[in-house]
Amino acid sequence: MKNQSRRDFLKITTISATALVGASATKLFASGNPTSSIDPMGVLVDTTVCIGCRKCEWACKKAHNIDTKPIEDYDNRSAFENYRRPDHTSLTVVNEFRNPTAESKPYDVKVQCMHCNEPACVSACIVGAMTKQENGSVIWDTDKCIGCRFCMVACPFQIPTFEYHKALQPDITKCDFCFERTKEALLPACVEICPVEAVTYGKRSELLKLAKKRINLYPERYKEHILGEHEVGGTSWMYLAGMDFDKLKFPKLSTKAAPGVSEAIQHGIFSYFVPPASLFALLGGIMWLNKNKSKSEPDTE
Ligand code: SF4
Ligand code: SF4
Ligand code: SF4
Numbered sequence: 001m002k003n004q005s006r007r008d009f010l011k012i013t014t015i016s017a018t019a020l021v022g023a024s025a026t027k028l029f030a031s032g033n034p035t036s037s038i039d040p041m042g043v044l045v046d047t048t049v050c051i052g053c054r055k056c057e058w059a060c061k062k063a064h065n066i067d068t069k070p071i072e073d074y075d076n077r078s079a080f081e082n083y084r085r086p087d088h089t090s091l092t093v094v095n096e097f098r099n100p101t102a103e104s105k106p107y108d109v110k111v112q113c114m115h116c117n118e119p120a121c122v123s124a125c126i127v128g129a130m131t132k133q134e135n136g137s138v139i140w141d142t143d144k145c146i147g148c149r150f151c152m153v154a155c156p157f158q159i160p161t162f163e164y165h166k167a168l169q170p171d172i173t174k175c176d177f178c179f180e181r182t183k184e185a186l187l188p189a190c191v192e193i194c195p196v197e198a199v200t201y202g203k204r205s206e207l208l209k210l211a212k213k214r215i216n217l218y219p220e221r222y223k224e225h226i227l228g229e230h231e232v233g234g235t236s237w238m239y240l241a242g243m244d245f246d247k248l249k250f251p252k253l254s255t256k257a258a259p260g261v262s263e264a265i266q267h268g269i270f271s272y273f274v275p276p277a278s279l280f281a282l283l284g285g286i287m288w289l290n291k292n293k294s295k296s297e298p299d300t301e
Helices: 004-013 017-021 055-063 071-075 077-081 120-124 150-154 189-193 204-217 259-272 276-296
Strands: 041-046 093-097 107-111 130-132 138-140 199-203 237-240
Touching: 041 204, 055 071, 055 093, 055 189, 077 093, 120 130, 120 150, 189 199, 199 204, 204 237
Parallel strands: 041 237
Antiparallel strands: 041 199, 093 107, 130 138
């Protein structure tokens, strides 16, 4: 691999998660059974370790066949000039934040779907296109999706996006936790490539232990808060940081699972507009017509 020497260099010179806990954390739990609904798999993102190299963005695109530039182009830090959100061009993005009260390095924060334990997007989807898998992944079925966009409204982290350039035939896009890779016992692409082990894949319960261990060992380094431990009923992806999470542009959320809220939205929409069956039939009909039309026409995009 072309960037091997840079990667080795970074591994030696950067404070890594390994140095913090005295063990190779990233792959520590990867061999465990990945299909336990009681203890799903997850990822711990340590924003104090991340160096903002954005290799995870590149690897994610490559794993999902999204057009991508050469990996060397991701060294360009001008990407941090504007705050970015994941979309159909990048299922994960890294943003950089400076801590105005400390001389510490900036915090680089990778953003993607949190794979909630009780996902609002799944609850809001009226056709069952979004599903929570036993290993913790929240994935979707493009063929079932009718483009109603309730999942977008319901998500407390504002993650699902649609390909708006295909307004009548949109595909939902979001991180799928590399479902196709993990079911083959491979690491998520972003975890595999991270040169400093800022992202650790494993059983959620073990990741929580690891996060608490780091906070206890280095209280000056971390806020005593694991984002995702309790928020919206808990999430598979969790974060550590040295700053308050709202300063890193995470929403302040209660511990209450979000599906109740989304169900209320969904039922509210139905009671004020059209009956569910009619709306379902209309959206489903439009999607069916467009999907069949596109199959019979050459792709012009
Ligand atoms: S973060 Fe949003 S899209 Fe991801 S599982 Fe939770 S509700 Fe669904
Ligand atoms: S888990 Fe897979 S889909 Fe999600 S951000 Fe990482 S590489 Fe992308
Ligand atoms: S998570 Fe890892 S690969 Fe992604 S930007 Fe941070 S250090 Fe680089």
